[in-house]
Amino acid sequence: MFRKSILTLLILAPLAQAEEANRSSLMSVYTQVVAHNSEMAAARENYLARQEGVPQARAELLPQVALEADAGNRRSDRHNVEERSGSLYRLTLNQPLFDASRWFTFKAAQAESEQAELDFSAFQQQLILRTAEAYFNTLLTEDNLAATKAELRAFERQLRQTRQSFDAGLSDQNDVLSAQASFDRANANLIDSQRRSDDAYQALMRLTGQAQPPLIGIRHSLPVVAPVPNQVEPWVDQALSQNLRLRASQSQLKVAEQTLRSSKAEHLPTLNLALGYAEGDSDLMDNPSHFGQRAGNQRDSSVMVQFKLPIFSGGGTSSRVRQASHRLDQSEYDQTSLQREVVERSRNAFRAVNSDVEQVRARRQTIISSQGSLKATEAGYEVGNRNIVDILDAQRDLYNAVRDYNIARYGYILNGLRLKLEAGSLNPGDLQSLAQFLKPDYDPDKDFLPADLARQG
Template structure:
C-alpha cells in the first residue's frame, strides 16, 4: 500500500505543478527568517517595548523628588485705593520678580518611592524579556502549525486519491458482477468524506499561513519543512527536579513577580514614612515694589516711608511635622499592607504554576519521544493491515467496509505521526521557556534540520517506511 501511497503522491503532486511555479523553491522561507521578521514587525512586541520605555520613566520621576526644585515668576499689578473720608483715590502699579530654590534634605517617603520605582523598572525589563521570549515560541508555533497543516493536507489528499481508486475498483467489480451495489455505495461514501476532509484541510493551511501574516506583517507562499531525521531525544538533563530548580531561578515571569513584591515592600515603607517629618532647605529671592511685596519699611531713616523698589534674599530650613490628615496616611498604610500581601500571593501562585508547567512539559517531552516512535511503527502496522485486508477482500474473507476502515486508519496514523513530531518540537521549546532558557539559538538549532526543497505532497512520510513495511510483510508472503 505504500506503493499506492506513492502513486497518490504522484497524482496529487501533478495538481500542484502550477502552485510550484508560483512559489519556486528559492522563495521558501526558513524559520529564522520568519523570526527576524517577527522581531522587526510584530505589533505585540512593539507595544511591549513602548510600555517598557514608558515604565522606565518612573525612576527619573521618583528621583526628581529628591533633587533641587527651582522656580521663578513675575507679577504685574495695578492697585487702586478709594477713601470715603476724605474723598480720595490713589493708584499704584508695579512689577515684582521672585525666584525660589528648594532642596529636600530629609524626605523618607520620596527615598522609598525611588526604591519602589527602581523595582518597577526591573520588573518591566523582565516582562519585556518575557515578551521577547514568548515571541520565539509564538514564531515556532505558527511556523510548525503551517507544516502540520500542510502535512495533514498531503495525507488527506493521498487518502482521497486512495479511496477514489477504491471507488473505481468497486465500480469495476460491480460491472463484472464480482460485488454488489453496497460495495459501491460504501466506497462512494468514504470517498465523499475524504473529499470533504481535504477541503477543510486546505482551509486549515490557509489559516496557518494567515497566522504568520499576523505575526510578521509579511505574506508567505511556502516555508521550509523539517526533515524526518530530526533527532527525537529525551530532554537533557532528563530529570524533572533539575528543570524545576532551573525554572525557579530563571523563569522570567517568576523573576518579574519577585520585583513586584520588592516594589510593594518599598511602597509600604513610603506610606509609613508619611508619618515622618520633612526637612527642606529653601532659598528665595524677591525684587519689586515695596508696597506690592508687603515688606516692612526698609528705610534706614526712622519715620520715613520708602515706596521704591527693594530686593530681598532669604535662606532657611523648613520643617514640617504631619500631625493629622483626616486618617489619609493610616489608610494608605493599610492599603499598602494589602497590596504587599496580594503581590506575595500572586508570586506564590505563579511559582506553583511554573513548577506544575515545568513538570508537565518534562513528562510531555518524554511522552512525545515515545509517541513519535510508536506512531511511526503504527504506520507500518496499519500499512500491513491494509495489505492483508485487501488480500482478504480479493479472496472473499473480508468485505469492502474492512478495506475502507483499514485505509482510513492508515492515513489517520500518518497524521498522528506528523502531529507527534511537531508536538515534540514545540513541547521542547515550551519546556525551555518554562525554565527561562529559551533563546533564538534554539530556533537556529532547529533550522539546521529544515529542508529547503521540502514538498509536503511527497515528504509528509518518512522515506524509510516503504522498506520497513516490505520487511514486515516478508513472513506473510512465504
C-alpha cells in the same frame, strides 16, 4: 536580555529572505514578527513608559529651582493723575534634606523598573514560542492536508476498482456503496483540512503583519531525543530561579514592600532646605495688594530650614498604609500561586517532551504496521478472505497513523520550546537551531511521510 540577538536577526533578515526566494523560513517569520508585530511594539512602549518612573521619583529627591516674575501698573486720579509701574523677580530653590516617604517611593520605582524589564523579556520569550507555534502548526496543517489528499486518491482508486468489479459481476452493490461512502468522507475531510491550512496562514499573517508565501518544511531527520538533563528536578529548580514571570513577580513583591514603607513614612517628619532671592519693587515684594502706595526697589535673600511633622491628616495616611499592606499580602499570594503554576507547567512540559519522544517512535512504527496490514488485507481480498470494508478500514487506519505521527513530531518540537520557556532559557538561538533542519525543497505532498516509509508504501 534579547536585544543583541534580536538586532542580529534584523540585520540578517534581508539576507535570509533573499536566499529563500518565495518561501518563508522560521527565522524570516520571526524577524518579521519582531519588526512588525503590533503587540511587540505595544509591549516595547509600555516597557519604556514604565522606565520613566525612576527619573520621576528621583526628581522628588533633587533640588527644585523656580524663577518667578511679577509686573504691575497702577494709575491714580484722586487729586492728580499718577501712574507707576513695577516689577519683581524671585528665584527659589528647595532641597529635601530628609523625606523618608519620597526615598521609599524612589526605591519602589527602581523595583518597578526592574519588573518592567523582566515583563518585557518574558513577553519576548512568549513571542518566540508563539512564532514557533504558528509556524509549526501551519506545517502540521499542510502535512495533514497532503495526507488527506493522498487518502482521497487511495479511496478514489478503490472506488474506481470496485465499480469495475461490479460492472464485471465480481462484486455487489454494497461494495460500491461502501467505497463511495469512504470517498465522500475523505472529500469532506479534504475541505476541512484546506480550511484549517488557510486559517493557519491567516494566524501567521496576524502575527507578522503581512501575508506569508509557502513555508519551508522541516526534515524528518530532526533528532528526537530526551531533554538534557533527563531528570525533572533540575528543570524545576532552574524554573524556580530563572523563570522570567516568576522573577517579575519577585520584583512586584519588592514594589509592594517599598510602597508600604513609603506609606508608613508619611507619619515621619520631613526636613527641607529653602533658599530664596528676590529683587524688585518693594510693594510687590511685601504686599502686592498695596502696590503703588510707596515707591522703591529692594533686594531680599533668605535661607531657611523647614521642619514639618504630620499630626493628623483626616485618616488618609493610615488608610494608605492599610491599602499598601493589603497590596503586599496580595503580591505574596500571587507569587505563591505563580510558583506552584511554574512547578506544575515545568513538570508537565518535561513529561510531555519525554512522552513525545516515545510517541514519535511509536507512531512511526504504527505507520509501518499499518502499511503491512493494508498489504495483507489487499492480498486477502484478492483470494476472497477479506472484503472491501476491510480494505477501506485498513486504508483509513494507515492515514490516521500518518496524521498522528505528524502531530507527535510537531508536538515534540513545541513541547521542547515550552520546557525551555518555563526554565527561563528560551531565546532566538533555539529557533536558529531548529532552522538548521529545514528542508528548502520540502513539498508536503511528497514529504508528509519520511522518505523510507514513503518508498515502502
